[in-house]
Amino acid sequence: MRLFPVIMALFVTVLLVSNTVAVKVTHLGPFYFDGATILFPIAYIFGDILTEVYGYKRSRIVVWTGFTACVMMSFVYWLVGILPAAGDWHQQEAYLSILGQTPRIVMASLIAYLCGEFVNAFIMAKMKIATRGRFLWTRTISSTVVGQGVDTVLFVIIAFSGIIPGSLLMHMILSNYVFKTAFEILATPFTYAAVGFVKKVDAVDYYDNDTDFNPFRVSFKDMA
Incomplete structure (x- = not known):
């Protein structure tokens, strides 16, 4: 599996960068979304490749690796943020406004990521068995439609419910979902x-015929 570690590294990189740039909210035409929206769908493409080629068991390890990396990133951002600033360094507020970790946002991101990625991988693996490996497009699109839906709804509701008006909340969910799904289809x-x-x-070209799909049952034997 020469390419597996490369794809895993790219997946985690995209995930970390997405979570970092998510602090910016932008408005383009009818779409209202955070910065991660333009990059995060790529993580789902890598997720599709991992599950389609290497199977759910190995994808499960990658998903948890990404989760651990996000936790570590959030912790380091928070730790650096609470360290006292040097007297001649006047960018503390700027740092906190961009990289300061809000517990609610971090929790929303981690929960949405885990649920969305595991749903995506589960559908990919099950549909591959059902279609006998044919019609890849049905698996990539179907898994994205459901996985991105779960991810987007959970993140926006957990992160912003009660903070922004309900109408804007729904608009953000729809904008993010439509953009991410369209990206995957294209x-x-x-x-x-x-x-x-x-x-x-x-x-x-792995088939998960005998796989235990419990997302918490991780074994590094699956890397073999």
Whole structure:
């Protein structure tokens, strides 16, 4: 599995960068979304590739690796933020406004990520068995429609419910969901090419026929 560690590293990198740039909220046309929206769908594409090629068991390890990395990142941002600033360094407020960790946002991000990614991987794996490995596009799109839906709804509601008006809350959910889902659909040719390339290089095409889909049952034997 020469490409597995590379794809895992890219997945975690995209995840960390997405969570960092999520602090900026932007408004383009009818869409109202945070900065992570333009990048986070790529994590789902990597997730699709991992599950399609290497199976749910190995994807489960990657999901938990990403979760651990996000926790560590949030902790370091928080720790650096509470350290006393040097007398001649006047950017403390700027640092806190961008990288200061709000417990509610962190919790929303982690819960939404875990639930969305595991739903995405579960649907990919089950549909691959049901379709006997055919019609990849049905799996990538279906898993994204449900996984991104779970992720978006959980994050926005946990992070912003009671803080912004209900109408804006719904608008943000719809904007994020439509953008992310459309991104995945448009990226289908790329996903096909990437999956084919990885299967060829690593000579792997795993089917989760006997897999225990409990997301908490992680064993590093699955890396073998």
